[in-house]
């Protein structure tokens with residue numbers, strides 16, 4: 579039953595493990611289809627902790643990684659290789675364990691500061707072309723990528739963020755326009771901490787995650803609001 583406004587599909591999983599395997603398989607299938615159709619697969623990885631297990635599962639699935647370009651939904655303005663960076667988690671959980679050419683991994687140069695990094699990444703995204711699949715998480719306040727409640731819609735492909743309520747305050751994010759323009763958008767939402775934000779979205783509140791039109795939502799039972 580699709581009761582999330584704006585959602586293309588809603589899949590409920592028993593737990594994070596089941597969800598992680600299911601989404602890893604979705605990504606591998608989507609990659610195979612894109613590579614068969616267009617010879618390449620432009621994948622955007624989500625940050626945060628939720629996708630870690632999915633990435634670990636994805637390591638083990640058959641993907642033609644030399645045909646995959648990897649970008650990031652957002653990055654925290656921290657030094658390169660800092661453990662709190664989203665690209666560090668993706669490398670630890672996935673990219674260091676698959677045969678992907680280093681030149682296919684497009685980290686956001688957030689160590690340069692939000693403004694400089696955002697403009698450089700916008701130019702890179704221009705070069706990469708249409709995004710095939712964007713993986714996203716949702717915060718407890720309904721943010722996604724580094725677009726927090728009250729974010730302002732930007733015409734640019736990326737935005738510099740200086741006031742994120744989730745530390746660090748300074749970040750770079752793909753803009754809502756860029757997220758929506760991707761061929762496929764997949765949310766992974768897990769845990770009781772996300773119930774409130776989901777409840778608010780179900781009641782029609784346009785939190786940032788709810789603004790990503792036509793997304794496929796994967797939610798585990800722990801995250802489902804009581805009223806569901």
Ligand code: 6PG
Nearest residue numbers: 625626627628715716717722723
């Ligand atoms: C970040 C992420 C952010 C994340 C959500 C959910 O930099 O923090 O990009 O958007 O996806 O906050 O985080 P968890 O998966 O850790 O709950």
